[in-house]
Amino acid sequence: MKRREFIRLAAFAAALAATTAFLPGGDAIAQDKKWTIGFSQATTIEPWRAQFNKDIIAEAAKHPEVELIVTDGEDKTEKQVADVENLIRQEVDALLVSPKESAGLTGVVQQAIDAKIPVFVLDRNVETDQYTQFVGGDNKLIGRAAGEYAVELLGGPGKAEGTIVEIWGGMGTQPAHDRHDGFHEFTDKEPGIKHLLDQQSGDWKQDEAYNIMATALRNHEEIDIVYGHNDPMAYGAYLAAKDVGREKDIKFIGIDALPGEGVTWVKNGELTATFLYATPGAEGLRQAIKHLNGEKVEKTITLPTEKVTAENAEAVLKEKGM
């Protein structure tokens, strides 16, 4: 915190243009803030990211000693790298980062580590393990749960039969690879299951998934299951099927289970299942504060998942007060 006041004055004006300073007390650069924590978010255009930001900001509001600076990478690696460089220049006490993609963010995360800033990597990883902590879901486990469920829907182990369209998330992210690998651990054991697409990525986006599915529907008369690596993509595929009157013939599986999205789509019968992928916003910030207060933190915190189907969708919504 040495040159903090000077750096703040100099950096704040520049940073304002590129970042959103969230001040829980509502006061401009309060003097009584003990810790300045920077959070570099990959994007805010996806609903799960918007929830993630809400969660971290709500947690920050519980800690008057913390000034949280949230930046938006706007879904571009170059922008997110610049954001992190900016936070390093501001000498934040801790850096939280949820990378757009692994490889592109590794260098700048290493710069922060070299500058002795404790780094908390959230949700998507980087290609170093020298950070202080990783907080996120177990995507292999979620992929396995989805794969096991798909096999069950197609007739059960040893007897499963049918066709699957898998729509990948961003190819440069570990969650997409883990969600694929986990799923295939189950479906690849079934000789009766046929995968119709080869590594087609919708980059986590509903509209891109819609287009992939529209083509798949033109090319394949029989599609039994769509596995989207997140709910927006599963829903985009559902909409494409609906537009050609085939949505009732297909089961759609997604991941995220946001109450206003995946869980509601399951409740409405549009998706067959979604798997909870909790945002690491609140836990990530709590862990950073714990570390700054001199407590020991674990290297990895794994957030739990849950399967949501027609059976429990309503109960899940009720739990969330909806």
Ligand code: FRU
């Ligand atoms: C949002 C998102 C989520 C997904 C996560 C994976 O950007 O695509 O839908 O679960 O990222 O990192």
